[in-house]
Amino acid sequence: MTTAEQAEVELANRQGLLHPSQRKTVLDGTFWVAAVLAAAGLVTAVVLPVTAIETRFGPGLASAGVVAALGPAIPILALAVWFGIVCLRRLADVRGGRLVAITGWTHDFGTQRPDREYPVVLFTRLSRGLNEQHFLKAGGKQFPLYRSTHLRERIQPERTNTVLVTPRSKILINVLPA
Structure with missing residues (x-):
């Protein structure tokens, strides 16, 4: 995706709308x-x-x-x-086409368990083969980030991020810096 296309997607997401290029994420x-x-x-x-x-x-x-x-x-x-x-x-x-935005300070706990509820949490689990599995927890829902490496790269820990989720099927669409 080019920079211009990415800016267009982010603009639509900031307005709470699902961009047409993101439909394949929902209709997968x-x-x-x-x-x-x-x-x-x-x-x-x-x-x-x-x-x-x-x-x-x-x-x-x-x-x-x-x-x-x-x-x-x-x-x-x-x-x-x-x-x-x-x-x-x-x-x-x-x-x-409307999205639910969850905005909050993003805490990165690494392999430790969160001690309480936070608006946005990043954490890592080690599987049996000692592979790292990355997760994002926002709005009480946990999203695996192994499918979407571009989202994992976009999330900036220890700062405020906005997580965008579909309202009915609760699918992670995008993460934007707030």
Whole structure:
């Protein structure tokens, strides 16, 4: 991203808006997997009982047979609805375009545990392979920074930063110096 594009993104974010180039952050692979699973679940929840009813019981269907045929479809339908809700929340974040700003002094604790709640906290955990995993905690939500190395580089510890998050799906969008 060029300096001019970065300035345009920061200006939109400071106004509380999601820049069009940041939509792919919200509509990422997780969104598309959830959309496919929601669609497949809805199709399966409809097709499974229909095929079970037609093949097992024929035209003279008893009420007990209907319950047995619908049994497997109910959990599948519940999962499909849940995946659909996840997708709708992300779509609402993209369409609404408004961001939640959490501004505060950024404390960098390194590998130590924070002793109390702070507005913005940086910390590092060591995994079993002694790899460092960086996290940002803002507004009571913890965000892993291993996916977004550009955000990890932008966060300036021991100064005031503004963390921008989507309101419904709570996805970390950007970090700006306040």
